Amino acid sequence: GAGVSQSPRYKVAKRGQDVALRCDPISGHVSLFWYQQALGQGPEFLTYFQNEAQLDKSGLPSDRFFAERPEGSVSTLKIQRTQQEDSAVYLCASSSDRTLGSPLHFGNGTRLTVT
Amino acid sequence: EDQVTQSPEALRLQEGESSSLNCSYTVSGLRGLFWYRQDPGKGPEFLFTLYSAGEEKEKERLKATLTKKESFLHITAPKPEDSATYLCAVHSTQGGSEKLVFGKGTKLTVNP
Numbered sequence: 001g002a003g004v005s006q007s008p009r010y011k012v013a014k015r016g017q018d019v020a021l022r023c024d025p026i027s028g029h030v031s032l033f034w035y036q037q038a039l040g041q042g043p044e045f046l047t048y049f050q051n052e053a054q055l056d057k058s059g060l061p062s063d064r065f066f067a068e069r070p071e072g073s074v075s076t077l078k079i080q081r082t083q084q085e086d087s088a089v090y091l092c093a094s095s096s097d098r099t100l101g102s103p104l105h106f107g108n109g110t111r112l113t114v115t
Numbered sequence: 116e117d118q119v120t121q122s123p124e125a126l127r128l129q130e131g132e133s134s135s136l137n138c139s140y141t142v143s144g145l146r147g148l149f150w151y152r153q154d155p156g157k158g159p160e161f162l163f164t165l166y167s168a169g170e171e172k173e174k175e176r177l178k179a180t181l182t183k184k185e186s187f188l189h190i191t192a193p194k195p196e197d198s199a200t201y202l203c204a205v206h207s208t209q210g211g212s213e214k215l216v217f218g219k220g221t222k223l224t225v226n227p
Contacts, residue, residue, distance in 0.1 A: 004158070033214065042119075042202055042217035043159065056212035091158055100147060100206050100213045106158030 002026070004107035006092050012113045013082045021077045021110045025094030033104060034067055034077050035091040043091055049075060050098055082114045117142045117207040119218035127224045128193055136188040136221045138203030147206035148186050149215060150179050152199045159202055193225045 005024040013019050025032050030051050035043035036059075045059040051072040060067070064083075069075040079086055089111050093104040120139045128134055140148065147166055151159035163172045165181040172179050176197060178189045188201055200222045204215040 035217075040219070042121075042204075042219045043215075045214045045216065048212050048214055056210050056214065058210035059214075093158070098213075100215070103149065103161040103164065104159075104215060105161070106151075108156065108158045 004092055004094055004105050006090075006107035006110050008110060009108065010111050010113075012115060015083060015114055016081055018078065018080045019082055019112065021079075021090050021112070023075045023077070023092030023094075023107060025073065025075070025092070026096075026105055027073075029094035029096050029105075030072075030098055031095040031100075032069060032075050033093045033095075034075070035093065036061075037089045037091055037109070039088075046077070046090075079112075082112075084114050087112055087114045117205055117209050117216045119203055119205055119216055121201075121203050121218035121221050123221060124219065125222045125224070127226065128190075130194055130225055130227050131192050133189070133191045133193070135190070136201055136223070138186040138188070138218060139184060140186070140203070140205050142205045142207060142216075143209075145205065146208070148181055149204045149206070150186070150188055151202040151204065153202055153220065154199050162201075190223070193223075195225045195227050198223055198225045 032049040034046040037043045048056040049069040064080045066078045089109040091109045093106045118141045150162040153159045163179040200220040202220045204217040207216045
């Protein structure tokens, strides 16, 4: 079946612009995660949804970052007034399990470049 | 704070030259240690989950082992197609929810 799909694959934004990144998880997966991966670094946790409920947003770096999953499937990560330090790959992952008993399945990410 | 440290940062091997990657971790009550492989431009791909000290898992040329403080990913007779970044992560409940906390990864290059 289809894996986790993210769009766009690449996004170039001028500093100060707003961007929206989309994640289509594997159908039926209840858990959805967003991670940020800077060049040469491991993924850093941003936020976690269980169905439509955002249970943890402790990793969001500032109030410019906002995520939603209104119907418990597709999720959008929005970044307002982008800054150069926001340049990174944004990874989405989903799992069929509520407690990480099953592995996370990752998408191929959106590479955001802020100029 | 739950933490994962991987070493070395980068490793170059000749085809057939076996070696090991290290993952040291600090976590409040280990609920799972995960190994992922990441190819350039791709998302991490799941390899193994280990749950308790002494546990071992194997897949082709890879074997993962776990102690109370660290995990090793042993690569036997590697091939060029094993070249990738290998990420280690622990299951964390910091912040009130379940998440994976990743290390920075080891970039493995296998030369023919």
